[in-house]
Amino acid sequence: MGALFDVLQYPFVLRAVTVGVLVALSAALLGVILTLKKFTLIGHGLSDVGFASLTIGLVLGLPPLLFAGPAVVAAAVVMMLVSQHYRTSGDIAIGIASTGALALGIIVAAAGPGINMDVHNYMFGSILSVDRLDVVLASCLALVVAGTFIVLHNRLFLVTYDEPFARTAGVNVAAYHLVVSVLTALTVVVGMRMVGTLLISGLIIFPAITARNISTSYKGMVATAAAVSVVGCLIGMAASLATNWPAGASIVAVNILLYLASFVWRRVVG
Numbered sequence: 001m002g003a004l005f006d007v008l009q010y011p012f013v014l015r016a017v018t019v020g021v022l023v024a025l026s027a028a029l030l031g032v033i034l035t036l037k038k039f040t041l042i043g044h045g046l047s048d049v050g051f052a053s054l055t056i057g058l059v060l061g062l063p064p065l066l067f068a069g070p071a072v073v074a075a076a077v078v079m080m081l082v083s084q085h086y087r088t089s090g091d092i093a094i095g096i097a098s099t100g101a102l103a104l105g106i107i108v109a110a111a112g113p114g115i116n117m118d119v120h121n122y123m124f125g126s127i128l129s130v131d132r133l134d135v136v137l138a139s140c141l142a143l144v145v146a147g148t149f150i151v152l153h154n155r156l157f158l159v160t161y162d163e164p165f166a167r168t169a170g171v172n173v174a175a176y177h178l179v180v181s182v183l184t185a186l187t188v189v190v191g192m193r194m195v196g197t198l199l200i201s202g203l204i205i206f207p208a209i210t211a212r213n214i215s216t217s218y219k220g221m222v223a224t225a226a227a228v229s230v231v232g233c234l235i236g237m238a239a240s241l242a243t244n245w246p247a248g249a250s251i252v253a254v255n256i257l258l259y260l261a262s263f264v265w266r267r268v269v270g
Contacts, residue, residue: 016130016194016247020233022138023191024203024251026145028229030184031208032222036160040208042079042181043201045098046188049075051197052105054122059108064122069189075101076185080177125196125248137190145183149222152176157218195248203229206255213262232258 027043034040050072057067075097082093121129149156158166159176166173184204191200211224236251243250 012130013241015132015135017234017237019130019134019138019190019194020237020247020251021230022142023187023194024207024229024233025226026138026142026183026187027191027200027203028207028211028225029145029149029222030180030187031204031206031229032211032218032225033156033160033180034184034204035208035212039083040201040205041094041098042076042083042184043188043204045079045094045101046072046076046185047192047197047200048098048102048105050188050192050200051123052101052108054192054197055105055108059111065189065193068192069186072189073182073185076181077178080181084174084177121196122192123196123198124246125192125194125199126246129193134190134193141183141186141190145187148179148183161218195251196246199248199252202252202255203233206252206259207232210255210259210262213259213266228258229255 031040031043034042050068053068053071054064057064060067079094079097155166155171155176158169158171159173163173187204188197188200191203195203207225207229208221210228211221215221215224232255233251236254237247239245239254240247240250
């Protein structure tokens with residue numbers, strides 16, 4: 001952690017840490033619902049759609065994030081609708097979309113001249129690519145996600161654990177699924193430059209399953225996932241700066257280690 005504090009005097013590092021923490025927090029909160037609903041595959045699917053849309057945007061000479069944003073949000077809505085209406089084939093549809101998008105992105109990247117470095121940065125993340133716009137977007141995203149969890153806490157809990165009762169109580173379950181899907185898509189888009197399209201799903205999955213191993217309540221799981229994600233991000237950033245490893249890979253690797261520690265804790269303590 002000392003390495004991180006030593007280099008925070010540089011503006012680009014401070015921006016990267018800010019964006020990383022805010023994206024990690026947003027991803028962890030949404031990951032709790034996606035994990036409990038057994039819908040974590042959507043994060044992986046959206047990251048592949050993001051990669052494909054980014055490469056297409058780069059080839060067409062369009063602003064990559066502005067082009068990828070609507071595409072990823074649209075994909076999230078379609079995936080959620082398919083999963084809700086065709087429960088037995090929802091995961092299959094996401095798997096097909098994910099694989100197809102990844103293949104399309106690779107083909108477009110290979111065909112497009114002069115974009116290999118840009119594609120590499122978006123695939124694996126780049127600490128140098130984070131700018132002030134990313135800080136603003138990450139801040140707005142974190143405020144919306146945290147605000148959603150605070151204001152709609154009870155209904156999100158009900159929809160997550162007991163959909164039939166939620167419908168009976170008059171809760172518009174489909175609307176809440178749509179909100180979670182759109183926020184997940186926006187988290188993927190905002191986090192792509194920092195963590196990379198191929199690794200952003202790790203920030204959604206690992207903090208949530210780590211928190212599930214060591215928490216005994218829904219509130220505890222939400223709080224623990226947020227804390228684990230932020231700590232994992234800071235340690236990963238420090239490791240990245242000290243070793244010159246890619247930031248996204250370092251953050252996800254630390255989250256994997258935290259999950260393994262929580263697994264051992266659950267086995268030993270119970």
